[in-house]
Amino acid sequence: MRFRALGILAVLACFCAVPSLTSAQTRAEVEAQYQDWLNSVIWPRAQAARVQRATFDRAFAGARLNWDLPDLVPPGQPAPTERRQSQAEFGSPGKYFNRGSVDGATTVGRQMAGRHAATLAAVERSTSVPGRIILAIWGRESGYGRVAIPHNVFEVLGTKGFMSTRADYFTEELIAALQIAEAGHAPEGAMKSSWAGALGQPQFMPSNFLKYAADGDGDGRADIWRSEADTIASIGTYLARHGWDSARDWGFEVTVPAGVSCALEGPDQGRPISEWEAMGIARIGGKAFPAHERRATGFLLMPAGRYGPAFVVTPNFYVLKDYNMSDLYALFVGHVGDRIQYGMGDFQGDWGQVGGLLRSDVAAMQRALIAQGHDVGGADGLAGFKTRRSIGRWQEAQGRAATCFPQRDMRSELR
Structure with a gap:
């Protein structure tokens, strides 16, 4: 089965030609x-x-x-x-979870889980990082080594x-x-x-190779180019050294009542999961949160604001973001890992038809929000959690229902 790996390996498609050189400089x-x-x-x-x-x-x-x-x-x-960007992180969030990418990473991941069961078990024992998470990263980054x-x-x-x-x-x-x-x-x-x-x-990246590359097959080398065992061990080592907590999951899809503000999103606004429950946030499908998770801290994640699925995530989610600083990347990894091991289906929340703005449009909104005193995390044109919740707070201050995601009709007001 062939599928598109959309991790850091994916080539950036853009209309961002190199700036024209001056006549005096060839x-x-x-x-x-x-x-x-x-x-x-x-x-x-x-x-x-x-x-x-x-x-x-x-x-x-x-x-x-x-x-x-x-x-x-x-x-x-x-x-x-x-510049116009077309990477999934800069467009409609739902495109990141296209059928081919999710199903391909899951199907091949299950095959790899069987083929490398002994290595995955050994790495999980030594690093405490679940094999399903390692597999999902491997699939996202290089299609399990199949992408040129x-x-x-x-x-x-x-x-x-x-x-x-x-x-x-x-x-x-x-x-x-x-x-x-x-x-x-x-x-x-x-x-x-x-x-x-x-x-x-x-x-x-080369500096990360020097820090985290590991020998998984016992030959004295860390060959992340040809050795699947070394690749598995290296990913596990990276996540372990960035703080993966074996006692926690990565997160749970939830429903968020209309009365709970989407502006409560973010890793700096955590609270015990039991408190999120008391606010009316519930796990999808009527499942209960595990008792040990209810006592621990969780964080609200709404990567498309009110236009997509919502989640309560754990600190392990932010360990995944240390691998790639994208909410969608970390969400993809957790989701595909769950599909590989547990046979879980799609998210139950629907992705709305949002996104598609020029990065410069989002940056202009961010500058306008900064001028009003909001912390958007920098005017970089990316709708990260600080930008999403700042939009929500701005909407609430205007007496509007908060949606917490940049839209075209905001461009004229946030300039």
Whole structure:
């Protein structure tokens, strides 16, 4: 079965061409600046990190800039102020849970659960991270190793370190990638990455490989490119070191009464699950919350505001967000993991037809809310929980029913 992996490996589809160069600056001139930067900035840093010159030269043999990568800012050019994004996180939340992605990750995940039962059990014993969660991440990131990884990591990180909106971050990752090559961790020719520089089947950024890659098959290596056991162990190690609590689930789908404000969402507004129950929030299907969960803290999550399913999540949900800082990603992983192990069906709440705004439209709303004193988490054009609840609070202040999600008809009022 083939299905689309939509994790960090997915290529960003966008109408965000590299800003036009000035007449005094050609691409050839920028390429020359890049070569100077590699030798005058990156080589000294790599040498300080104990990378040998031969390793450096092999990494950048025939090195050129990749002008097709997103979010590039050539030297001397202003950063773009408006771009259209089509990643699921920036569009309608429901698209993230399309039939093919959910069913494919579930079906193949069940096959992998049987094939790697012994490894999954061993990793769960050593890390306390459930195998179903590890499988769901593996499926999301690389289709269980079936999705081709297209890019040369040194070309990607070199380009983005030299001219991107997060140049310092990608420069650090470039040095880490050189350290991986110097240590000989990767098989010959395997230093392929996503458009963002993520490596191998678990799609680790190079710095995360150096911290969390683990040997799951006992051969003394952490081969996240070819070894499924090492991939499983590495994902489990990552989540364990980020605080996975084996006593807690990741979350529960719930119904939220109209009288409970969607602006109560967020990891900084937690309360015992029993208190959410007392407010009328109930688990879907009439199921009771487990007794130990009722006594523990839960957090309201409404990723599409009033236009989609609602959840009470645990701190483990935010451990999943440490892997990928998207509410939808973490929700997908928890949901698919449950489907793999427990045979659970779709969410019972419907995803509404919302989203599809320009990222710059959302950013304009965020700036307007900031001007009114709201904490939206930054004007980045992404409808995270701080933005969603700020919209809800603004709506409530206007005497409206809070929906907690950006919509087209808000653009004229929130400018």
